[in-house]
Amino acid sequence: MISSLGQKLYSNAYLLLSLTALFWAGNFVLGRGVHEHIPPIALAWTRWCLATLIILPFAIPHLKRDWPVIRANLPILLFFGIVGVGAFNTLSYTGLNYTTALNALVLQSSGPILIVLVSFLIFGDRISPRQTFGISLSLTGVLVMVARGNISVLAGFELNRGDLLLLAALVLWGLYTAFLRKRPAIHWLSFISTTFFIGTLINTPFFAWEHLTIRQLHGDVQTFAAIAYVSIFPSVLAYICFNRGVELIGANRAGVCLHLVPLFGAVLAIVLLGEQPKPYHFIGITLILAGVTLAARKG
Numbered sequence: 398m399i400s401s402l403g404q405k406l407y408s409n410a411y412l413l414l415s416l417t418a419l420f421w422a423g424n425f426v427l428g429r430g431v432h433e434h435i436p437p438i439a440l441a442w443t444r445w446c447l448a449t450l451i452i453l454p455f456a457i458p459h460l461k462r463d464w465p466v467i468r469a470n471l472p473i474l475l476f477f478g479i480v481g482v483g484a485f486n487t488l489s490y491t492g493l494n495y496t497t498a499l500n501a502l503v504l505q506s507s508g509p510i511l512i513v514l515v516s517f518l519i520f521g522d523r524i525s526p527r528q529t530f531g532i533s534l535s536l537t538g539v540l541v542m543v544a545r546g547n548i549s550v551l552a553g554f555e556l557n558r559g560d561l562l563l564l565a566a567l568v569l570w571g572l573y574t575a576f577l578r579k580r581p582a583i584h585w586l587s588f589i590s591t592t593f594f595i596g597t598l599i600n601t602p603f604f605a606w607e608h609l610t611i612r613q614l615h616g617d618v619q620t621f622a623a624i625a626y627v628s629i630f631p632s633v634l635a636y637i638c639f640n641r642g643v644e645l646i647g648a649n650r651a652g653v654c655l656h657l658v659p660l661f662g663a664v665l666a667i668v669l670l671g672e673q674p675k676p677y678h679f680i681g682i683t684l685i686l687a688g689v690t691l692a693a694r695k696g
Contacts, residue, residue: 410645411654411693413638418657420638422665424631425658428493429501431623437490439614440627442604445482445597447628449590456590463583467591470581474588477580478595481573482636487600488566495559504563505658506539509692511571512652519575524649528692535656535688538681542663546677574652577643589636646693653692660685 406412428440460467467474493501509532516522524532540548580588608614643651660682667674 407641408645410642410651413645414642414651414654415657417635417639417642418654419661420630420635421655422658422661424627424635425493425501425505426662426665427623427626428490431619432490432494434615435620435623436607436612436614437494438487438600438603438607439612440490440623441483441487442597442600443614443624444486444627444632445593445600447624448632449593449597451628452586452590452593452633456584456586459584459587460590463587466581466583467587470583473576473579473581474591475595476576477573477588478592479599480569482592482596483599485566485569485573486596487603488562488569492559492562492566496557496563501560501563504560504567506536506543506656507564508567508570508655509652510536511567512574512655513649515568515571516575516648520578522575522647522649528649528653531688531690531692532653532656533688534691535653535685538684538686538688539656539659541677541684542659542681544677546675546680571652574643574648577640577648580640580644585637585640589633589640593632593636650693653689656685656689 431440513522513524513532517524614620639651642654645651663678663681667678
């Protein structure tokens with residue numbers, strides 16, 4: 398019974414992608430919140446170190462069986478590990494050191510559009526008029542929430558170096574998502590453990606450089622708690638959910654679910670930080686959910 402329930406959950410793309418958005422919303426809030434306490438590359442490196450150690454005991458039997466396929470497909474696995482794990486998260490955390498929450502959320506809302514664009518340019522994927530309308534509708538909802546109901550706030554939006562780093566990270570995520578269709582035919586535990594290890598490895602020299610020349614990582618309760626969260630929820634669980642979601646419904650339809658990230662971020666702020674819900678919250682949430690429902694439907 399438990400096994401059957403787990404299989405049903407693992408086959409529900411929208412539940413998996415909603416969980417991904419929830420975990421990444423927490424990652425965004427935390428990444429900005431600890432940016433003065435934890436160096437960005439150190440946060441990314443320790444995140445993937447711990448995530449690799451968590452997943453490895455479960456992955457070892459599958460890695461042994463899949464090793465011939467892994468070795469034959471090492472170039473594409475290096476691409477996934479470098480682009481979607483190592484570079485994406487390091488650029489994101491670094492960008493959060495130099496930009497505002499407003500700018501970061503506005504840029505985050507471009508994620509689904511970049512996925513659609515990359516999928517079209519590289520693989521020729523088409524997007525239907527209904528999906529275009531759905532993405533536009535959910536994007537409008539995101540901007541309403543980001544601007545707190547006053548769209549004129551967005552008129553002061555300006556790009557800085559942090560924004561450019563975040564934009565570069567989102568382009569890389571678009572590439573990662575679009576290319577997931579080229580994922581080798583290996584067990585999902587083999588795939589994420591391999592890419593997590595590659596991401597850790599590629600970040601190691603950058604972490605050493607940051608530690609020796611810029612800022613050091615200090616061991617305290619806040620640091621350990623932050624690393625534990627980002628290693629388990631936005632890493633192990635979110636990557637499992639997102640990769641499976643893309644496998645089930647494709648890159649374009651899965652990508653629009655990224656608009657749920659600011660929605661969940663707003664909900665977390667209301668529940669955990671005591672922020673009062675405002676009319677623009679309900680307007681934004683309604684538009685996002687309507688747009689995601691339209692864009693994610695098949696046909």
